[in-house]
Amino acid sequence: QVQLVESGGGLVQAGGSLRLSCAASGRIYSINDMGWYRQAPGKQRELVAVITNAGSTNYADSVKGRFTISRDNAKNTVYLQMNRLKPEDTAVYYCNIEALTAYGSRRDSGAYWGQGTQVTVSS
Numbered sequence: 001q002v003q004l005v006e007s008g009g010g011l012v013q014a015g016g017s018l019r020l021s022c023a024a025s026g027r028i029y030s031i032n033d034m035g036w037y038r039q040a041p042g043k044q045r046e047l048v049a050v051i052t053n054a055g056s057t058n059y060a061d062s063v064k065g066r067f068t069i070s071r072d073n074a075k076n077t078v079y080l081q082m083n084r085l086k087p088e089d090t091a092v093y094y095c096n097i098e099a100l101t102a103y104g105s106r107r108d109s110g111a112y113w114g115q116g117t118q119v120t121v122s123s
Contacts (some may be wrong), residue, residue: 002026002112006095010012017083017119022095022114029102034078038091038119045094045116049080062088085121092116098108 008020024031035050049059049069057069068081078095095114100107 001100002028002097002110004095004097004112004114006093006114006117009093010117011120012085012121014087014121014123016085016086017081018085018119019116020080020093020095020119022078022097023080024097024099027098027101027103029107031073031076032098032100033099035068035096036078036080037088037094039081039086039094039095039116040091043091045075046101048093051078066075070108077105082119085119087121089119089123090121091119 003025004022006022007016010018012018033050036048037045038048039045047060049064049067051057051069051071057111066084073079094116096111098111101107
């Protein structure tokens, strides 16, 4: 099993900053992509940013130039630095990883989600 623990959400004024963290633990053999998604009330979950195990990144157009995704492979942790926040960034943010889990000599691939952390940006 894999557990993801998110932290760093909260309430901030427009123009402010927040940093989200997501730490993965459990029977992890390796982690491929790590990403952040968000879901606003009444809307579908959308990709915010993703980072590969080689360090390549991709961002939603709405956050380019404001958000930065990074990872610490030694800690199995992914971060999302969010600057110049806007009210439209208000959502529940979820981390997601694609990982191989180890059970003896067996390796299974899967996608895992965090529990979500609320980010609220006031105008």
